[in-house]
Amino acid sequence: MAVAEPHTTPRRRAVRADAIRNREAIVEAAAEVLAEQGAAVDVREIARRSGVGMGTLYRHFPKKEDLVRTVLDQDFSRWAEAARQAAIDAEDPWAALTDFYRQALSGCARHRALMESFALTWTDPDAAGIPRLRAVLEELRVRAAELLRPGITADDLVLLLISLGYAAQCTDAGGPQMWQRLLRVSLDGLRAEHREPLPEG
Structure with a gap:
């Protein structure tokens, strides 16, 4: 009579399911903390919020940089796609550009680590987020x-977003209308009726 094989598969699957849940909890908690506090956050706070021990966190992310990059890539993809979709939904080209900035800056205002990453990596061709952002812009x-003043480049638009993103972070708590006013002033400066040459980049 054949001897039945030990039932080990369910246990292995349960362990894998727990590992997946732990990883998801870590990434979710890290996203919250990085948005609030920036990349200088202590990983112990991430472990505390995720409900896992430090050993579990380090098994999934041996280096803090690995966790930060995972979260920023995930959050940037969601943020950029939402902003891009808002622009696509606007049929008028100027409205598309304006809607992109409004949507993007709403995200910037709530995500400190993302803005830090932009500022540090905008000239790095290997950085994951900036080339995608530059492509959208x-x-x-x-x-x-035809609606933009002569000489405007994608890099101008990227830097404008980064600088306005810091303004959005500084002022959003006091009311988003403050950074929205600054956005209006900035976008008006991009209009084609301004013909004077821009300084060489």
Whole structure:
């Protein structure tokens, strides 16, 4: 008579399911803490909020940088896609550019670590987020080319977003209308009726 094999598969699956849940809890907690406090956050706070021990956190993310990069890549993808979709939904090219900035800056205002990452990596061609951001803004720039003042580049639009992102973080608690006013002033400066040459980049 054949001897039945030990039932080990369910246990292995349960362990894998627990590991997946732990990893998801760590990433979710890290996203909250990084948005609130920036990349200088203590990983012990992430472990506390996720409900796992430090050993479990380090098994999933041996280096803090690994966790930060995972969260920023995930959050950037969601943020950029939401902003891009808002722009796509606007048929008018100028409205598309404006809607992109409004949506993007709403995200910037709530995510400190994302803004820190932009500021540190915007000239790095290997950084995950900036090339995607530049590609979206280049698409919007080409679409609105006849409405923009001569000489505006995608890099101008990236730097404008980063600088306005810091303004959004500084003022959002006091009311988003403050950074929205600054956005209006900045976008007006991009309009084609301003013909004077821009300084060389």
